Amino acid sequence: MRRKRPTSSTSNVRVECNLFAEVEALSAGADHSCENEGWSNPGIPRLYHFHESPSMRYTFAPTSTLCPIDCARTAGAETGWCFAGSRKSGFSVSCFFFSTGETVSLSSVNQSPPAQAKPHKKKSSQQLLRERYENGDPEVGLLGEHSGKKRQILARLAGVQKALDEAPNSFLVNLEKTLSLEYSTILLQEQELWALKSRVNWLLNGDRNTAFFHTSTLVRRRYNKIHQLKDLMGNWIYDFSELQSLVQRTFQCLYSTEQLCSKLHPEPFFQQAMHVSEEEANNLDSSVSDQEIKQALFSFKPFKAPGPDGLHAGWKSNLLSLPGIITLIQSVTEAIPTYFMQCMVLPAKVCNQIDRLNRNFLWGTTTERRKMHLVSWAKCCKEKSKGGLGLKSTKARNLAFLAKLNWRVLQNKDDLRARVLIAKYGLTNPSNPPIRNRVGSPNWAAVKAGTETLSHLFRDCPKSIIFWNRLQIPIEAMSVGWCKLNSDGSYLGNPGAAGSGGLIRDCHGRWIKGYSRSVGRASSVLAELWGVRDGLQLAISLNIDCLEVELDAELLIHLFFSPPSSNHVYSSIINDCRWLMTQIPRCEMHHAYREANRVADALARIGCFQSDAFVLYDYPPAQVDVLLELDVSELTVPRVVPL
C-alpha cells in the first residue's frame, strides 16, 4: 500500500456517503487518490453500513462520534476502515485504518485533481460504486444519507399506492411490501445511527426514537464545543488562534517548571520508602480469611464490573422487574439450601437469615439504605392464587422436605437408612413415639421433625380435618317404598377365577336377600354383569316394584346406557339385563363409590371361592355381618384414595 506524504493544503478531502458514495476530493498537491489506497482494485467497492459490524460499533460508540465504515474488503486487498463524521446530508471521511496497521488521515491525503487523472483513464472508486449499485449488486451497501433514501422510498411507495388504487395487481402488491420492508430497515438504521451518535444508553432508550437521539447528539456537541476561555488575567478569549496559544501556554506551564535548583543531597532511600509494620509483615504469609473474601466481594461497586452476561449487578438490582426479582430469588437463594434441607433441620437462625436476605432483595434494602417493605413476608409467601407472590418460607420448605424424608423411612422399612434408624432408635410407626427419646444424629432429628410435620399434615391441621371429612362417602338414605340392589363382581386375575354377588335392602337398610355366584374363569366385566343379572332376577322374584340399582363400575353404567349393539362381546347378557329392568315398574341405576358398595364386594369375593354355582342368602353371612352393621349405623365411610 502506498502512502503519500501530506501537503499543506490537503485538508478538505471529503467523501459524501450519499446514495452513490460520491467521493469528493478537493485537494491540490501530489498525485494521490483513494484509488491508490486500494479502492480501485477489482471488486473493492463493498461498503458496509456501520451497524453491520457490531464489534466496531460498540468499540467506537463510547468514545467517538465517528462511525466505522468498512470501505474496502476484498480478497488480496487491505481492509480499510474510514470514520465518517456527520455532514449536512451525509458523512465526511476523516481517516482510514488499514489491516496493515497504517493509518491514513484523509485530511492529510492528497487527491489528484481531475486534470491530473491517470492516462489509462482508470475508473474512480465512486464510479465503480455507482455502476455496481445501479446494476443491483447486493454487495454494494449504502452509507448514510438516510433522509435522501427515505424520500426516495416514500416517493416510490406513494407512486405504487397510487397505481394500486387505479389498477391493482400482484406485482404492485409485492413491490409495496418490499418497499415497506426497506423503509422499515432504513428507519431502524437511522435510529441506530443517531443512538450511536447520541451516546445515550440505548438499553434504557431502546425504542425507536430517532428524533430524541438526534437532539441529544446536537445538544451534546453544542455543549462540548469550547467557544471561549478565560486567561490568567480574567479576560475572555474568543479568537481561535489566541485560544490555541492560550491552551498551549497553559499546558507548558502545567508540565514544566521554572525552578532551576534542586536538592543535592536527597534523603536516603530507606528513609523515604514506605515501611511495612511488623503486624503487616506477619500477615503477609497468612491465609486469606472468609471475612476478607466477603469484604472484597461486597466492596465491588454496583456498576463497576459487568457479569458474564454483560450486565452489571447494579443494573440487575435496580432495573429488574418484580417477576424478575422473584424468579431470581426462587432460582438462587431458594435453590441453594435445598440439598441440606432434605437431610437435616436447619437452625431457625439460618432460616430467618435466608428469609431476611430474600425479602431485602425483594424490596431493595441494602446495607447502606433501608427500604420500606410494603407487604409482610408472610403474605409474600402465600400462593399466587391467594394474593401472595409464590415465594416460600425457608422453615416451611425445610419441614416439608423432612416430612418427605420421614415418609420414605416409614414406607420403605427395608431401606438401609430406615433399618439403621429403626435399629438404633426404635422407630415403630408414626403414631407411636420412639422407644428411646434421645436427640440422636442430625439425620434422626430430621426424621423426628418430619414426623411432627406428618402428624400435623394428616391429622391435626384444621385443613386436613376438612380434607378428610370431604373424602367421607355418605351412605345415601333411600326413599320410603324403594329397595336398593347393590351388586359387584370380583376376580382373581383378569381373566381369572371370578365371582359375583349382591344384596337387596329395604328403605331402612335392612337385609332382604343376598346372593353370590361363582362365574368361573372370566373377566371382571362379565362378573359384574352376572351380578346385576342375578340381582334383577332376584328382585323380580321378590315382586319389588321400586328398585334402585347401585354399581361401583362406571363402565357398566356406560354400557347399559349406550345404544344396543349386537356386536358387543357381552351384548347378550347386557340385553338380558335391560329386559329384566323393563320387568320392574320403577327401576333406576346409579354409580356408587366402592366404599359404599363394600357389602356387595364382600359377597362377590365369597363367590370367587365357593364351589356351588349360585348361593342365595336369607340372612347375612358372617363375612358381611360387620360391614352391614356399619352401613346401617354410620352415615359416612372413609374413602381410600391413592396418593
Added chain:
DNA sequence: GCGGAAAGTGCGGTACTACC
C-alpha cells in the same frame, strides 16, 4: 405525624453437653 413492617432486645424455658 401516622401506619406498617422489620429489626432489636429481654426474658423464660428447654435441650444438650461436659464434667465430676
Added chain:
DNA sequence: GGTAGTACCGCACTTTCCGC
C-alpha cells in the same frame, strides 16, 4: 446421676425506618 454452662427458641415489647 447430678450439676453447671451453653445454645437455641419463642414470645412480647420496643425501636427504627420509610413512604405518604
